[in-house]
Amino acid sequence: MDPLLSEFDSFVRTRTPALLRSAYLLTGDQHLAEDLVQSALARTHRSWGRLHDSGNAEAYTRKIMYHLQVSWWRRRRVAEAMPGDLPESRGGDSGPDHAQQITLRLTLRAALARLSTKQRAVLVLRFFEDRSEVEAAEMLGVTVGTVKSQTSKALTKLRTVAPELADLYVTEGSAR
Template sequence: MDFDEFLREQLGPLTRFAGVLTADAHLAQDLTQDALVRAHARWGRIGRMDRPDLYVRRMITNGFLSWRRLLSVRSTRTVPDIGEFSRATTPDPATRLADRDQVSALLATLPRRQRAVVVLRFYEGLTDTEIAAILGCAAGTVRSHLSRALAELRTQVHPVEVTEP
């Protein structure tokens, strides 16, 4: 597969993956563009791989996890209270968007590696072994990150109320 064909097939999915990972469309485009520029320079080797898309996803993930981008990713987003709007009797098409914003806000609270594991598992549908290959760690580490991330997300979605004795 040549690079132009790869771009036609994978540019959209790679950009969406980066968008879910970063919760920032501009940063997602930057990460994807940087990874594709580096991949193009090495396409002779990358293009011969069984799954060059996984390799480029690894490049995007590494760019996201890179310390050089730490400051640009550390922005907080507020999610508007949709309580009043959710009481409507007919389904509101904006509900899907509100849910997406809420998920993005929840993902933004996770440490970057945990966020990467959650996105790779649930958005990309990858296995522990594939995620471990992308992150360059053991499959057990992937399971550990996922377990901690899900535990943290559960506490944020359903906070435990502490009553004083």
């Protein structure tokens, strides 16, 4: 096999799971997440000749992914329909704690679906990928001020659209 293709294969197979996790939070849907990662990986492949030994392939792919998600016409109808869409049970613990966690997950998922793509992107970058504001700004191609304001708006909207979530977080937070 072509060595470059072999390297790309290896990159895809090791990094796809992590990319899909971010993409799932960005899109709220398995198929949309797959489409997003697939599109980003395809563009990475086109540039693999210069990326493969740079060590920046994953950063490049993620950057493409965020830009596709924020800039593209991403049809959110599927995501908006999600609140009534129960996730499949993963089995295992079915006790009260597990049920509460499932409810919480559903609520958070529904609340995220109410955010704009940019608000969702800053939340995922800041609180899932643990990026700094500067890193998030660089990733999205916006100013740090925009990241700050979008983060603030996103958190406010989360509180507004899911007060029960905010209550839970505040209660648990204050009990610590």
